[in-house]
Amino acid sequence: MVQARHGPLIAAELEREPVWARDFTDLSYEGRRLFSELFGTFLLVLAGAGGAVLESVTHEGIGRGAEVTAPGLTVLAVILFMGAVSGAHLNPVVSVAFALRGDFAWRRVPGYVAVQVVGAVLACLLLRATFGDVAHLGATLPGPGFSAAQAFVVEAVLTLGLVSTILGTASSAQNVGSLSAVGVGAYIVLAGLWAGPVSGASMNPARSLGPALVSPELHNLWIYLTAPLVGALAAVAAAYMLRGPGGGPGGSRSAQGTLRPPTSRHL
Known part of the structure; x- marks a missing residue:
């Protein structure tokens, strides 16, 4: 079957790959992976944007601590319960960073990014339908008293740390396994605690x-589209300095997931 689909040369290459890597080349599982990214990003944005929305609706002062802890714990849970399906990127710049490291196929990046955006939009549509268009649906904006330039720098630096954490804990050199979810979730909480008021x-x-699309609140959106990419590129450069080229089994396994149904067979 593999030879008929891909030809003898590619089939021979696939047979030399570990099982999880061969499964990732099977496009029959692509729908599951894309749904995983959509669902995970939906949950992340629901928690991240929902805190600000409920703060505005209830007037009870949920507090910044709860607002920044919720998305961090959500990411932790998502990585643990379905990271093996798609890698649980949940973030376009993470997909790009994994691809730049050679741990993830570039041809899959557009699909991952598209469903991540769809998941985020669906979460905001649900918030708007349930609570109304309040608090700009949790749109991220520079805080009062902070300039766009300050927000840009902070977002870039925060993303540098986040993507460095993701790439580092994904590396087999660290041998942290499922604890990578704790590291990533903890970083998101810590970043929000000290820098949330800025950006x-x-x-x-x-x-x-x-x-921004559902509210709509497009003011200063450029900061949040470009600064994370700058930070991710810097993180890839830092990863090269720390661990050399990517593409190793640990990083690739984390980026791609290890989806393998019990009935999976390779002929």
């Missing part, structure tokens, strides 16, 4: 694009 600590173009 909203988005670190994720999809997270910012969702409420």
